[in-house]
Amino acid sequence: MLQEYEDDYFLEEDKMGMTVSSGTVIVKKDTTNLIGISIGGGAPLCPCLYIVQVFDGTPAAKEGTLQSGDELLGVNGSSVKGKTKVEVAKMIQAATSEVTIHYNKLHADPTQGETLDIVLKKMKHRLVERMSSSTADTLGLSRAILCNDSLVKRLQELERTESMYKGLVEHAKRMLKAHFDVLQTYQQFGNIFAAISVREPQPRASEAFRIFSELHRNLEKDGIKMIKSLKPILADMGTYLHKAIPDTKLTVKRYADAKFTYLSYCLKIKEMDDEEHSYAAIQEPLYRVETGNYEYRLILRCRQEARVKFAKLRSDVLEKIELLECKHARDLASQLRKFIQGLSTLASETVERLESIPNLFPIEVDLKASAFQYKSALKFQPEEELEEEVHQAEEAIEIPPAKSSNGGRDTIDELLAGFEEIDLNKSSAASAAESNNDLLVELGLADIDLSAGASTMGANLLEDPLIPDLGDFGK
Structure with missing residues (x-):
């Protein structure tokens, strides 16, 4: 058995690159004669005793010096080396109103403890959190969730x-x-x-x-x-x-x-x-x-x-x-x-x-006789089936051009061809449309399209990237 050997039997401490610093703290007890810590380690298996947990609302938590993982060296001037955790707990309880604790503060880097195992456990909890208890039990997964999480x-x-x-x-x-x-x-x-x-x-x-x-x-x-x-x-x-x-x-x-x-x-x-x-x-x-x-x-x-x-x-x-x-x-x-x-x-x-x-x-208005006569630019001409006739070739005869009485007017029409199609109201319509767009932007309605259907209000699923797309299962 290990307890039969001397202290020299224990191996050298493996601090995993962490450092420690010594200190002393005085903690006052509460009405239950406790300081609010739990102790682990100690003889016969471990060469040191350490704090496992500091409970919330206790004197040790309010004092704020002791943390989980700190090593206990002594209680009220007495060394705890080689003692069991039960013996150390009795030493703390034997004190009257306050306890003087000698400790080694563990300077640990939290990122060092976030290993791949912790990351995989977090992923497992994310998956199991969305499952029901029956589903998790069927798959053999443990649901380590916080109880009564409202x-x-x-x-x-x-x-x-x-x-x-x-x-x-x-x-x-x-x-x-x-x-x-x-x-x-x-x-x-x-x-x-x-x-x-x-x-x-x-x-x-x-x-x-x-x-x-x-x-x-x-x-x-x-x-x-x-x-x-x-x-x-x-x-x-x-x-x-x-x-x-x-x-x-x-x-x-x-x-x-x-x-x-x-x-x-x-x-x-x-x-x-x-x-x-x-x-x-x-x-x-x-x-x-x-x-x-x-x-x-x-x-x-x-x-x-x-x-x-x-x-x-x-x-x-x-x-x-x-x-x-x-x-x-x-x-x-x-x-x-x-x-x-x-x-x-x-x-x-x-x-x-x-x-x-x-x-x-009703009102009376004066209308011209031609008020209901509309000018149409295109005249409807029914198509007629024309028989193809073969004409004989005739000798070309040069005919001198006839002088037109409104020759100047024809020249102007040729120079201004296409200008009659210009609508001077287009600029005003464009400015009106621009002002309407500015007004819509001011009112916050520019992105509303009434031609598109309104979206339904029934989508209440929680947004989670871990939730699979159910539409893929039907394919």
């Missing part, structure tokens, strides 16, 4: 809220774009009737056309004013959708990564504990235990730091999700109310304008 359900609620906001914003923009198209029709009606009013010789008809054109122009102005008043509401909803929710989802992804890292270290420590117990059961020495168990202590330190990061990110995620839920419950109802009020105000103003104008129609 963030999973809250994240699903966040995904449904995001999908709902996407549908609301898209539907609102499409509706405002449809209103904008109708308003442009009002504007065109107003311009056309204004032009008719200017050219109408009948005074009463001219006034009726003018009032009718002003009505349509005012309807267009009221509609644009309504859309501009609703733009801040869409901007606020867009900020919630495109900034607040993605930022929270990014924090959730960082939290999930920290969670899987912590679970991987926990699983690694469990495997190393099982390895130690199996070797101890057959009374076989384990090299890493005999040389100070520095690899195990490194994983303990990595687990502690991963737990601290995991707890911090969890609190951040909970805080952000609560803020989002409060903003959603507080602002969504008021935003929809303002949106409906804007549409209601436009409808009431439209009714008032329609009721304010007199009964303009």
